[in-house]
Amino acid sequence: MVQNQLTQRIVRMAQEAKQAAYVLAGIETSVKNAVLKKMAQNILSHQKFLIAENQKDLKEAQRKHDANVLVDRLTLDDKRIQEMARCLSDTAKLKDPVGEAMETFRRPNGLLIKKVRVPIGVIGIIFESRPNVTSDCIGLCLKSGNAVILKGGKEAYYSNQAIFSVLQKALKGTLIPMGAIQLVSSNDRQAVHVLLGLDQYVDVVIPRGGEGLIHFVAQHSTIPVIKHYKGVCHTYVSEFADLNKAHAICYNAKVQRPGVCNAMETMLVHRDSAIRFLPGMIADFKKAGVEIRGCPMTRKIVKSDIKKATEKDWEEEYLDLILSVRVVNNLQQAIDHINMFGSHHSDAIVTEDKKEAEAFLKSVDSACLYVNASTRFTDGYQFGFGAEVGISTDKLHARGPMGLEELTTYKYLVYGKGQIRQ
Amino acid sequence: MVQNQLTQRIVRMAQEAKQAAYVLAGIETSVKNAVLKKMAQNILSHQKFLIAENQKDLKEAQRKHDANVLVDRLTLDDKRIQEMARCLSDTAKLKDPVGEAMETFRRPNGLLIKKVRVPIGVIGIIFESRPNVTSDCIGLCLKSGNAVILKGGKEAYYSNQAIFSVLQKALKGTLIPMGAIQLVSSNDRQAVHVLLGLDQYVDVVIPRGGEGLIHFVAQHSTIPVIKHYKGVCHTYVSEFADLNKAHAICYNAKVQRPGVCNAMETMLVHRDSAIRFLPGMIADFKKAGVEIRGCPMTRKIVKSDIKKATEKDWEEEYLDLILSVRVVNNLQQAIDHINMFGSHHSDAIVTEDKKEAEAFLKSVDSACLYVNASTRFTDGYQFGFGAEVGISTDKLHARGPMGLEELTTYKYLVYGKGQIRQ
Numbered sequence: 001m002v003q004n005q006l007t008q009r010i011v012r013m014a015q016e017a018k019q020a021a022y023v024l025a026g027i028e029t030s031v032k033n034a035v036l037k038k039m040a041q042n043i044l045s046h047q048k049f050l051i052a053e054n055q056k057d058l059k060e061a062q063r064k065h066d067a068n069v070l071v072d073r074l075t076l077d078d079k080r081i082q083e084m085a086r087c088l089s090d091t092a093k094l095k096d097p098v099g100e101a102m103e104t105f106r107r108p109n110g111l112l113i114k115k116v117r118v119p120i121g122v123i124g125i126i127f128e129s130r131p132n133v134t135s136d137c138i139g140l141c142l143k144s145g146n147a148v149i150l151k152g153g154k155e156a157y158y159s160n161q162a163i164f165s166v167l168q169k170a171l172k173g174t175l176i177p178m179g180a181i182q183l184v185s186s187n188d189r190q191a192v193h194v195l196l197g198l199d200q201y202v203d204v205v206i207p208r209g210g211e212g213l214i215h216f217v218a219q220h221s222t223i224p225v226i227k228h229y230k231g232v233c234h235t236y237v238s239e240f241a242d243l244n245k246a247h248a249i250c251y252n253a254k255v256q257r258p259g260v261c262n263a264m265e266t267m268l269v270h271r272d273s274a275i276r277f278l279p280g281m282i283a284d285f286k287k288a289g290v291e292i293r294g295c296p297m298t299r300k301i302v303k304s305d306i307k308k309a310t311e312k313d314w315e316e317e318y319l320d321l322i323l324s325v326r327v328v329n330n331l332q333q334a335i336d337h338i339n340m341f342g343s344h345h346s347d348a349i350v351t352e353d354k355k356e357a358e359a360f361l362k363s364v365d366s367a368c369l370y371v372n373a374s375t376r377f378t379d380g381y382q383f384g385f386g387a388e389v390g391i392s393t394d395k396l397h398a399r400g401p402m403g404l405e406e407l408t409t410y411k412y413l414v415y416g417k418g419q420i421r422q
Numbered sequence: 423m424v425q426n427q428l429t430q431r432i433v434r435m436a437q438e439a440k441q442a443a444y445v446l447a448g449i450e451t452s453v454k455n456a457v458l459k460k461m462a463q464n465i466l467s468h469q470k471f472l473i474a475e476n477q478k479d480l481k482e483a484q485r486k487h488d489a490n491v492l493v494d495r496l497t498l499d500d501k502r503i504q505e506m507a508r509c510l511s512d513t514a515k516l517k518d519p520v521g522e523a524m525e526t527f528r529r530p531n532g533l534l535i536k537k538v539r540v541p542i543g544v545i546g547i548i549f550e551s552r553p554n555v556t557s558d559c560i561g562l563c564l565k566s567g568n569a570v571i572l573k574g575g576k577e578a579y580y581s582n583q584a585i586f587s588v589l590q591k592a593l594k595g596t597l598i599p600m601g602a603i604q605l606v607s608s609n610d611r612q613a614v615h616v617l618l619g620l621d622q623y624v625d626v627v628i629p630r631g632g633e634g635l636i637h638f639v640a641q642h643s644t645i646p647v648i649k650h651y652k653g654v655c656h657t658y659v660s661e662f663a664d665l666n667k668a669h670a671i672c673y674n675a676k677v678q679r680p681g682v683c684n685a686m687e688t689m690l691v692h693r694d695s696a697i698r699f700l701p702g703m704i705a706d707f708k709k710a711g712v713e714i715r716g717c718p719m720t721r722k723i724v725k726s727d728i729k730k731a732t733e734k735d736w737e738e739e740y741l742d743l744i745l746s747v748r749v750v751n752n753l754q755q756a757i758d759h760i761n762m763f764g765s766h767h768s769d770a771i772v773t774e775d776k777k778e779a780e781a782f783l784k785s786v787d788s789a790c791l792y793v794n795a796s797t798r799f800t801d802g803y804q805f806g807f808g809a810e811v812g813i814s815t816d817k818l819h820a821r822g823p824m825g826l827e828e829l830t831t832y833k834y835l836v837y838g839k840g841q842i843r844q
Contacts, residue, residue, distance in 0.1 A: 026784065107806060111795060120817055121787075203817055222640060224647070224818045245840035252842035361835045362448065365543075373533060373838025382843070383834075384529060395542055395625055395831040396646045397819035409817040412805075413783050416795025418667035420674035421804070 006186060010194040013149060014201035016179030017122045021147040024180050025119050029096040031175050032143055036092035038170040043085040043135060046166045050081055053162035054131065061155060069259035069320050073129040074156055084135045084163070087387040091139040094386040097405050098145045112415040117408045119145030121203035124195055125389070126151045126217060128209035131159035136387045138167055138181050144407035147180045149202065151195065153209070154187040161185060189216075196221040206402075208390045226398055228390040230317040231261030231345035233375040236334040236360070238351035239272035245372055246273075246350040247281055252374040253348070255288045259319050261391055262346050262378040266314060266324045268334045271297070274327045278302050282325070290321045297327035314341035331356055335363045342366060345393055346375040346400075367393065367400035428608060432616040435571060436623035438601030439544045443569040446602050447541050451518040453597050454565055458514035460592040465507040465557060468588045472503055475584035476553065483577060491681035491742050495551040496578055506557045506585070509809040513561040516808040519827050520567045534837040539830045541567030543625035546617055547811070548573045548639060550631035553581035558809045560589055560603050566829035569602045571624065573617065575631070576609040583607060611638075618643040628824075630812045648820055650812040652739040653683030653767035655797040658756040658782070660773035661694035667794055668695075668772040669703055674796040675770070677710045681741050683813060684768050684800040688736060688746045690756045693719065696749045700724050704747070712743045719749035736763035753778060757785045764788065767815050768800040768822075789815065789822035 043050070054076040061071050103115040123146045127133045134150055141148035152160035164183040171178055184191050196205060199222045207217040208228040218225055235253055237246040253264035269277055274297065282292055282302050293309040294302065306325075313324040314337070328334045338347050348370035349360040357371040368378045378401060380388020385403025392398045398406035465472070476498040483493050525537040545568045549555045556572055563570035574582035586605040593600055606613050618627060621644045629639040630650035640647055657675055659668040675686035691699055696719065704714055704724050715731040716724065728747075735746040736759070750756045760769050770792035771782040779793040790800045800823060802810020807825025814820045820828035 022787075105806065107804070111799060113805065218644060224816065226818070242840070248840060248842055256843055357837075365444075366833065368834045368836060370836045371838060373836055373841040374843050376843035377533060377836060377841070378834075382529070383535065384527065394646065396648070399831055400834050409821055411788065412790045412800075412822050414790060414792045414795055414799065415779075416793060418664070418670060419795040419799070420670055421678055421796050421798035 006188060006190055007194050010184065010191055011198065013182050013184070014122065014195070014198045016177075017147040017149055017182055018201040020177040020179035021119065021121045023175075023177050024142075024147055025098070025145050027145065027175055029098075032096070032145075033092040035170050035174055035176060036088050036139055036143060039135070039139065039167045040085040040088035040092070042166045042170050043081060043088065043163070046162075047078065047081050050076055050159070050162050050166065051078075053158040056158040057156050066155070067320065070129060070155070072259050074131070074159070076131060076159060080132060084132045087132075087136050087381070088139045090386045091143050094143065094404060096143065097408050102410060109419050110417060111419055114413045114415075115410050116413060117405070117410050120407060120409050122147045122149065122201055123407065124149045124151070124202045124205040124223065126192060126195075126205065126207045126209070126213065128153035128213060129156060131156045131163055133208065133390075134160050134163040134183070135167060137389055138164075140387055140389055140404060140407060142176070142180065144404045146407055147182075149182045149184065149195065151184040151192055157187060192216070193220060196223060199223045206389060225394075226392050226396070226402070227394045229345075229393040230343050231263070231391070231393075232265050232315060232317050232341065232343040233262060233346045233348075234266045234268055234338050234342055235264050235348045235350065235375065236268040236328075236338070237270060237273050237277055238331065238349060238353065238356060239270040240353035240356060241270075241273055241277075241350040242352055242372075243273065243277050246277060247284070249348065249350055249372070249374050250281060251284060251288070253376055254285065254290060254323050255321070256376060258321050260376075261317070262375050263319070264323065264375055265316065265318055266326065266341070268337060269325065269327050270334075271327050271329055274298070274301050278325070278327075282306070285323060288321070290323050293322065293324045295326040298325045301327070317343070331359060335360065338364050338366070343393055345391065346370065346378040348373060348375050367391070428610060428612055429616045432606065432613055433620065435604050435606070436544065436617070436620045438599075439569040439571055439604055440623040442599040442601035443541065443543045445597075445599050446564075446569055447520070447567050449567065449597055451520075454518070454567075455514040457592050457596055457598060458510050458561055458565060461557070461561065461589045462507040462510035462514070464588045464592050465503060465510065465585070468584075469500065469503050472498055472581070472584050472588065473500075475580040478580040479578050488577070489742065492551060492577070494681050496553070496581070498553060498581060502554060506554050509554075509558050509803070510561045512808045513565050516565065516826060518565065519830050524832060531841050532839060533841055536835045536837075537832050538835060539827070539832050542829060542831050544569045544571065544623055545829065546571045546573070546624045546627040546645065548614060548617075548627065548629045548631070548635065550575035550635060551578060553578045553585055555630065555812075556582050556585040556605070557589060559811055560586075562809055562811055562826060562829060564598070564602065566826045568829055569604075571604045571606065571617065573606040573614055579609060614638070615642060618645060621645045628811060647816075648814050648818070648824070649816045651815040652765050653685070653813070653815075654687050654737060654739050654763065654765040655684060655768045655770075656688045656690055656760050656764055657686050657770045657772065657797065658690040658750075658760070659692060659695050659699055660753065660771060660775065660778060661692040662775035662778060663692075663695055663699075663772040664774055664794075665695065665699050668699060669706070671770065671772055671794065671796050672703060673706060673710070675798055676707065676712060676745050677743070678798060680743050683739070684797050685741070686745065686797055687738065687740055688748065688763070690759060691747065691749050692756075693749050693751055696720070696723050700747070700749075704728070707745060710743070712745050715744065715746045717748040720747045723749070739765070753781060757782065760786050760788070765815055767813065768792065768797040770795060770797050789813070
């Protein structure tokens with residue numbers, strides 16, 4: 001009976017979102033922008049409230065002795081709240097992709113064909129941990145004319161509710177229906193199960209989170225899924241690397257914010273660079289509290305105590321101050337390692353050899369590939385998309401950072417004068 | 423044991439396709455074009471063989487008293503074989519999308535970001551009836567650098583095998599691995615089941631066919647799916663229509679080739695046009711052998727004997743000389759009918775009123791929308807894509823006719839000089 005009520009609530013939510021999506025698709029850009037600005041203001045004017053609600057989640061996490069990185073991802077402080085507000089007002093400034101003519105061409109029979117961007121419709125986002133996802137995603141979906149149904153993790157229950165309620169107020173008295181943004185407040189997994197079966201109302205589901213969540217969604221969804229899966233990111237320090245650049249890039253990729261998907265998890269080093277590069281690099285990592293797990297050659301070169309890396313390490317997303325290190329014989333071995341063990345997210349090469357860089361870019365099958373830069377730049381904001389729904393590790397529709405354009409689809413408008421097919 | 427052997431064969435096929443895809447992604451355009459031209463020649467030089475093999479399928483269809491439209495879709499004659507060859511040589515002439523820089527931009531921190539087209543990888547295509555799909559899809563996948571695994575319907579078993587064997591010969595002695603094109607020759611549904619679980623090797627599955635096939639694939643696939651579902655296409659004859667144009671367009675959309683997905687299944691007519699338009703139109707349809715199923719108003723206006731349309735008719739893809747007809751009160755009713763009962767494939771309005779046309783284009787949620795033209799133009803070849811993998815009725819990645827570009831994805835290449843994230 002309770003299950004039935006939950007099911008009914010989710011179905012009604014999806015139906016309202018679908019109806020709202022038809023309205024939202026035709027809403028003027030200026031109306032959407034005004035709402036986004038109001039949302040940003042609401043976030044700032046409720047800073048104390050948001051932090052107080054976030055404290056409830058943090059206390060629960062501490063009570064359960066959750067890992068430091070999880071607590072980091074969960075925490076809302078003044079700076080992060082201001083960042084949330086800035087993301088919303090930046091989204092208001094971005095170009096509205098809806099209605100853009102992507103291509104226009106005329107056929108020999110006189111038919112004029114326009115390919116125009118339109119909203120996808122209703123977007124379901126199922127995520128864990130970071131509460132700013134709630135506001136970032138609502139902002140981007142709204143701007144791109146999509147209705148959105150959010151389902152956050154129970155570890156951020158109070159934070160997500162608080163952010164949602166503050167944003168929702170901005171819709172009151174506007175042309176945008178309240179059904180355009182929705183938050184599933186139940187922590188019952190049954191809610192997700194029901195949502196994933198509503199393909200007649202929901203056009204796409206985007207899961208962001210750990211292995212368990214992604215597999216659950218991919219297996220149970222009858223709605224198309226764009227996975228935001230783990231980031232097992234690599235940096236390859238070639239024999240042609242500028243080792244000062246390599247040191248700065250690797251340090252940044254591992255240490256600056258280890259709990260995120262674009263942080264480096266495995267460092268690959270060419271054997272000719274290893275002797276000059278590894279001892280100093282690893283000493284600095286250790287000073288920063290990074291645990292190193294090395295291949296036999298790494299452990300031979302670096303005399304200090306290093307844990308042995310197992311094959312499981314090559315596939316693991318630590319999301320923590322842990323790094324696996326492997327010495328390779330050549331570029332091809334680095335490429336093969338990344339294609340085999342990586343998650344096709346973000347990978348970098350440090351080299352001064354342009355030909356080698358191009359070979360790496362061509363052969364590594366990942367969403368974002370870097371030459372002489374930190375993998376930490378894989379991010380919608382860093383790419384100039386204003387904000388991001390997340391980082392797609394899928395190949396279809398959207399790959400890498402998903403911004404506004406990735407939240408649209410298109411239709412073909414064909415203008416004739418009575419043409420018929422011969 | 424037999425099942426195990428089948429499973430092993432499909433897994434090996436997918437593994438070979440994956441390996442071939444890595445090679446294929448780096449193959450020069452000129453090599454791919456030479457193979458496509460050779461394939462076209464092989465089709466033409468084996469015309470007799472192809473027709474003889476097709477006869478085996480046709481005999482079986484006749485023995486089973488299959489519907490005329492099915493037999494039409496299955497038939498290979500000289501003209502259709504020449505069309506298959508022309509599609510392949512046209513594909514050779516098309517621009518290779520692989521490597522194209524879709525966007526290039528520089529960030530304030532100096533990072534240069536290039537978004538470049540790359541092949542998707544391994545594409546699975548599961549289809550029914552029309553044997554030309556085998557050659558069209560092999561051509562397009564090859565040109566776009568993708569390996570392809572095809573699984574045709576058992577009704578076209580001999581035809582598909584014959585086409586495949588003729589095309590396969592063109593790979594011998596080239597740089598393209600034989601594993602790049604594969605045909606699942608078993609008619610056992612278990613083969614499809616196994617294939618749909620191989621997400622580690624196959625990047626996307628495209629099902630083309632009837633309701634049963636599409637649902638089976640959508641439900642069982644752990645691989646992302648781009649559905650090529652039914653076409654319940656409409657033409658709306660407005661009160662502002664040029665009724666001569668309307669007559670020609672509706673006749674063409676229904677009669678010229680009724681067994682295909684872009685044929686009209688429902689004709690909607692504004693009540694002010696109905697009295698002048700319907701009697702003559704329906705008389706001509708009847709002369710062409712079209713069975714009419716009408717709404718009460720249609721049956722009132724047209725005095726001759728017309729079957730009553732039920733709600734089931736509005737949702738049905740007849741793929742035959744059958745047409746449902748409904749008189750509506752206004753544009754909004756036409757739009758609502760199409761959005762509710764249609765399959766979001768192709769829909770047309772016949773009107774001389776530009777504002778009305780734009781309202782229709784904006785509000786109907788379909789892949790292809792026409793003003794004063796036949797829905798029969800929804801086709802990759804008619805759109806100028808050279809050929810087509812099919813018509814996507816999904817909204818993600820590809821919508822409407824899928825040509826070469828829709829068979830690619832992209833990756834971001836980021837060029838730095840040692841940039842790290844602040």
